[in-house]
Amino acid sequence: MIKAKTKTTPYYNIGQLRVDYWNKLKIVTAELARCHSGSANEKKHISDTKSLLNDLKGVAVYYATPGLARIQKLENALSKHEFVSLAYLVSETTKQLVGDSYRSNPEFLNFDEHNIESVEEHDQFNTVRKNHFEVLFVDNMSMEEENELKKSFRSLHVPQDKFTYGIVVQRSFQDAMIALLFNHNIQAVVVRYAPPYHSKLITPLIKPYIQQITKLDFSSKPDTELGPLIGDLIKQFRPELDAYYVTDTALGDLKDSTIKSFRRIFYQTEDIQELHLTIMRGIGERYNTPFFSALVEYSQKPTGVFHAMPISRGNSVFKSRWINDFGDFYGRNMFLAETSATTGGLDSLLQPTGPLKKAQEMARDAYGSQHTYFVTNGTSTANKIVMQALVQPGDVVLIDRDCHKSHHYGLVLSGAYPVYLDSYPIEEYSMYGAVPLGQIKNKLLQLKAAGRLKKVKMLLLTNCTFDGLVYNVERVIEEVLAIKPDMIFLWDEAWFAFASFGTNYKQRTGMFTANKLYEKYKSNAYKKQYSAYTKSLDINDVSIMPNPDEVRIRVYATQSTHKTLSSFRQGSMIHIWDEDFRRKSEETFLEAYMTHTSTSPNYQMLASLDVGRRQVQLEGFELVEKSIELAMVLRAKINDNPQLSKYFDILTVQDFIPTNYRQTGFKEYYTKAEGWNRMEDAWEGDEFVLDPTKITLYIGRTGVDGDTFKNKYLMDKFNIQINKTSRNTVLFMTNIGTTRGSITYLTNALLRIADELDEEFKSLNTKEKEILQKRIHSLTKEVPPLPDFSYFHQSFQAVPGVPGGNIRAAYFLAYEEENYEYVPLNKCLKVMEEGKTLVASTFVIPYPPGFPVLVPGQVVSEEIINFLTVLDVSEIHGYRADLGLRVFKDNVLNRHKTITSMGAMGMNKLNKNSKNKKIKN
Structure with missing residues (x-):
């Protein structure tokens, strides 16, 4: 077990530090401007200003805007004692930086670089410019050369350009990687010449935030190899970026790996205009939205509508006296884009050949899959598509019992036999965690011992869970493939669509891991490692390394784009990385896709998926990081505020994940005493980690249960919407749409709730206080047991005594009313004590x-009845309190058991006869 002391920092990330230091500088320089000349206060503020500028210089060097030129301008004003001008420049810079408006007007912050003197020139630079980005140049050039480079590229911009960019130059390998980690404005990287390895710019202030860079060890490599290496690492840290290489090396001497690592390779003698145009074209290609653009174009065409859909073009709406308010609410564009046509520049979702096909291919490239399919009726349908495409009746599927109900219904449709896996319980908070790898392997080994391993087809897990538990995807896939080398993995990433665009997150996604492991297993280095490893195994040891000659990488991920990214409701995607897809699964997948996909898909939803892809490719890295930052800010606000911490706690990593699944010893993201803990090592090594954007608030001490807190306080009083509660918790989530104002509003609401609870508690009489204390005791101490999956009744076991059940047979057996009966919940335990076995029919x-x-x-267990009895939730699907629990009748179970046994005997006899016949032939 690896134990590491976690380093703590006063800020969660460099973005938070950067903004806070500019705000500090604004306050100090404003005070400085008001000081009397020569006073002690003035000397103190001058000293403080120098210190802050020096700290900011160590950060600004990694950004083009506001960059070093702005810091130097401020230092110059300070040295000349131009304090009023200094305060103004700092105030304007801070305002632009905090408000993010500098990227619509980037030249304003750095107009001092361009020697602007006239009012006309200033107004020209002050014109709003959209879609500004930065280009990282890696080149050990002089400052004079840097200024000349920036001037040359600036001269190539023309007013018609859709995009503008600034240039940030880094002179070492380490600094280039730090810039990629810090600067979310970078959209393209140009590697020129051979950079030295070590940075001369790293300051103590930024050291805690660059552990991912400083722990890389390529210092022994010659400088000539560092440039191509940056191209490889961009795929790991920022795969969405365009990377270019400028070299003098002859084409014949360039390694294939170098050629593959870069979008294009230039030679030093080539004109920079070609590089400029290539950079602009690369951004333009990512900016392109094939289907959305086609839909916009179609909506502007004058047409005569003689197909289905009266609502098309808004004709049935805007001419109506009774529903024209519907049209006013949504606007004309919504209806202009409504059509059932698949021609005229549009496309068919079921058999795309035009813009929809291109849109899906661009999504494929953005997410690192081999194939990506758009789904217009949610991830529930995406899950059923994948299940039906890959498994058939009689196949065995290992499945997390706590997964979304769509997977269970998918099993009914496919006729596969589920082997249910239990997540570890978190009983104190009435929720489940995730499935330990050890349990998955134990089930596989049981099936192997029973001769059933060949029937095992798929492992299905939810990553991340609703509450934020995230698997170590690489470890799970590797150790499962070591037992079952052709296992198919379905990762339900409904709540994890954003993860491909976060530095820590992406390593725990299905597509990133599939790519990584495919390259790993085909390498000679792995084959040598595997050979040495197998020689060290004893005969009874279970390997944790897959056999490279047998292993197949077959990974599927379903994602709710609408849940965590920008898409209309029900907009989802299926991502596939399956090296056997073309040979084994493509035809059945397309059949399943057509089975479940509407022939009349919503075009607005498809367009939103296309636009959502554009957004995450161009600003996903930034938006994901900001959503995490805001989640961390909320944690700090609640933990640090004595009024809030009186009633509320933010549950920590150690509350959710037992010690034996946290190999690094990581416990919590934030403490008031120590600040922020760096989470990189935990995300790289621990079996489970906690997604920080899922913030679970413990409310047990309020005496109010989760459902009541959600409805009575959050919704009714503050119109704050949340998805999930438990008996004593409520779950808040930040996403790429969360704002600082939202966090402030939530904090204010919680403060007002805490104040209201104070007043309410003070007004209670003695008896009422006793009742309150009982409620608090119940919510904090009397937690209901969380039952595991019991077992399938022998009538529905795939093979007696072996994990796996025939859920399909049980499901359809209950279609006949005479096959089931109802038992009141309060009588179930008594009936069971009398010897009756209760078997669920729904x-x-x-x-x-x-x-x-x-x-x-x-089979209904005592633990399940106890759990259902003490549940205080608003609804239980499949159960009616007035009727009771619906179970199979005994005579039906006995009859079905006999039929099942005879069927199994018949199948065995048939298989035996077929085998003998084959041998004779």
Whole structure:
């Protein structure tokens, strides 16, 4: 077990530090401007200003705007004692930086670089310019050469350009990598000449935020190899960026790996205009939205509508006296884009050949998959598509019992036999964690011992879970493939669509891991490592390394784009990285896709998926980082405020993840005493980690249960919407749409709730206080047990005594009313004590948490009844309190058991006869 002391920092990330230091500088320089000349206060503020400028210089060097030129301008004003001018420049810079408006008007911040003197020139630079980005040049050039470079590229811009860019130059390998980590404005990288390895710019202030860079060790490599190496590492840290290489090396001497690492390679003698045009074209290609653009163009065409859909072009709406308010609300463009046509520049979702096909290919490239498909009726349907495409009746699927109900219904449709896996319980907060790898492997080994491993087709896990538990995807895939080398993995990433665009996150996604492992297993280095490893194994040891000669990488991920990225509701995607897709699965996948996909998909939803892809490719890195930052800010606000911490706690990593699944010893993201803990090592090594954008607020001490807190306080009083509660928690989530104002509003609401609770508690009489204390005791101490999956009744077991159940047979057996009966919940335990076995005939799904505690064919256990009895949730799907629990009748179970046994015997006899016949032939 690896234990590491976690380093702490006063700021979560460099962006938070940068903004805070500019704000500090604004306050200090404003005070300085008001000081009397020669006073002690003036001397103190001058000293403070120098210190802050020096700190900011160590950060600004990694940005083009506001860059070193602005810091030097401020230092110059300070040295000349031009304090009023200094304060003004700092104030304007801070305002632009904090408000993000500098990227619409980037030249304003750095107009001092361009020797602007006239009012006309200033007004020209002060014109609003959209879509500004930065280009990183890696080149150990002089300052004179840098200024000349910037001037040359600036001269190539023309007023018709859609985009503008600034240039930031880094002179070493380490500084280039730090810039990629810090600067989310960078959209392209140009590597020129051979950079030295070590940085001369790293200051103590930024050291805590660059551990991912400083722990890289390529210092022994010659400088000539560092440039191409940057191209490789960009794919790891910022794969969405365009990378270019400028060299003098002859084409015949360039390595294939170098050629593949860069979008294009230039030679030093080539004109920089070609490089400029290539940079602009690269951004233009990512900016392109094939289907959205086609839909916009179509909507502007004058047409005569003689196909279905009266609502098309808004004709049935705007001419109506009774529903024209509907048209006014949505606007004309919504209806102009409504059509059932698949021609005229549009496309068919079921068999795309035009803009939709191109849009899906661009999404494929953005997410690092081999194939990506748009889904217009949510990830529930995406899950059923994948399940039906890959498994058939009789196949075995290892599945997280706590996964979304769509997977369970997918099993019914496909006829596969589920082997349910139990997540570890978090009983104190009435929720489940995730499935330990050890349990998955144990189930596989049981199936192997029973001769059933060949029937195992898929492992299905939810990553991340609703509450934010994230698997170590690489470790799970590797150790499972070591037992079952052709296993198909379905990762339900409904809540994880954003993860491909976060530095820490992407390593725990299905597509990134599939790419990584495919390259790893085909390398000679891995083959040598595997050979040496297998020689060290004892005969009874279970390998944790897959055999490179047998292993197949087959990974699928379903994502709710609408949940965490920009898309209309129900907009989802299926991503595929399957080296056997073309040979084994493509035809069945397309059949399943057509089975579940509407022939009349919503074009606005498809367009939103196209635009959502554009957004994450161009600003996903920044937006994901900001959503994490805001989640961390909320944690600090609640933990640091004595009024809030009186009633509320933010649950920490150690609250969610037991010690044995945290190999690094990482416990929590933030403490008031120590500040922020760096999470990089935990995300790289621990079996489970906690997604910081999922913020679980413990409310047990309020005496109010989660559902009441959600409705009575958050919704009714403050119109704050949340998705999930438990008995004593509520879950808040930040996303790329969360703003600082939203965090402030939530904090204010919680403060007002805390004040209201203060007043309410003070007004209670003695008896009322006793009742309150009982409620608090119940919510904090009397936690209901969380039941595991029991087992399938022998009538519905795939093979007696072996994990796996025939959920499909049980599901359809309950279609006939005479096959089931109802038992009141309060009588179930008594009936069971009398010797009757209760077997569920339907899914029973309490909401929350929203996953089945019973599935058709499952034996009802005492723990499950106790759990259902003490549940205080608003709804339980599949259960009616007035009727009771719906279970199979005994005579039906006995009859079905006999039929099942005879069917199994018949199948065995048939298989035996077929085998003998084959041998004779």
